[in-house]
Amino acid sequence: EDQVTQSPEALRLQEGESSSLNCSYTVSGLRGLFWYRQDPGKGPEFLFTLYSAGEEKEKERLKATLTKKESFLHITAPKPEDSATYLCAVQAGRAQKLVFGQGTRLTINP
Amino acid sequence: EAGVAQSPRYKIIEKRQSVAFWCNPISGHATLYWYQQILGQGPKLLIQFQNNGVVDDSQLPKDRFSAERLKGVDSTLKIQPAKLEDSAVYLCASSLERTLMYFGPGTRLLVL
Numbered sequence A: 001e002d003q004v005t006q007s008p009e010a011l012r013l014q015e016g017e018s019s020s021l022n023c024s025y026t027v028s029g030l031r032g033l034f035w036y037r038q039d040p041g042k043g044p045e046f047l048f049t050l051y052s053a054g055e056e057k058e059k060e061r062l063k064a065t066l067t068k069k070e071s072f073l074h075i076t077a078p079k080p081e082d083s084a085t086y087l088c089a090v091q092a093g094r095a096q097k098l099v100f101g102q103g104t105r106l107t108i109n110p
Numbered sequence B: 001e002a003g004v005a006q007s008p009r010y011k012i013i014e015k016r017q018s019v020a021f022w023c024n025p026i027s028g029h030a031t032l033y034w035y036q037q038i039l040g041q042g043p044k045l046l047i048q049f050q051n052n053g054v055v056d057d058s059q060l061p062k063d064r065f066s067a068e069r070l071k072g073v074d075s076t077l078k079i080q081p082a083k084l085e086d087s088a089v090y091l092c093a094s095s096l097e098r099t100l101m102y103f104g105p106g107t108r109l110l111v112l
Helices: none
Strands: A003-007 A010-014 A019-026 A030-038 A045-050 A056-059 A062-066 A070-075 A084-092 A104-109 B005-007 B010-013 B019-024 B031-037 B044-050 B053-056 B065-069 B075-079 B088-095 B107-111
Touching: A003 A084, A010 A019, A019 A030, A019 A084, A030 A070, A045 A056, A045 A062, A070 A084, B005 B088, B010 B019, B019 B088, B019 B107, B031 B075, B044 B065, B044 B075, B075 B088
Parallel strands: A010 A104, B010 B107
Antiparallel strands: A003 A019, A019 A070, A030 A045, A030 A084, A056 A062, A062 A070, A084 A104, B005 B019, B019 B075, B031 B044, B031 B088, B044 B053, B065 B075, B088 B107
């Protein structure tokens, strides 16, 4: 069974304090790893898709990386508006569905 | 481009009552998903449609949950009868075949 585990469950940072969120996965035949951002009361919003080990993608203060067993979401010099829950999900085998981790709740204090 | 629409946004019911949620996907998206997100957890797939047909409903509690997608467009998800543990956000998502999934805002259900 495909499994996705995210850590930490919650992370509180000061504005400007860089850190990383982890997503480890166990799947058969990874087709893609997805990062979503979810604000309170809203649906998940797409950030990145990674397809193969060694791949990296960046968007503003966020950078996602992928290895054969895990992915990291690095956040550099975060701002309060980066506060949200970050969800990691995998798409594996022939299935189109995404299997999600439990999320990391990120809070950036001004 | 309009996003995925869901209604209602909030619903409060008593246990053993029935409830229905509606989803209108992005125009042209053949694949539609219903996910359940319990507070503090990631979304869990309930059912996936490809046009009118069901692709995956392995995690749908079929004794109380049902879903349909008429004419391959709108979809409804029904719970009958509801239990306390059904309190969650119900997310609808759509995608073109084998591409990026877009989520709606969700329906927040509270069962008392």
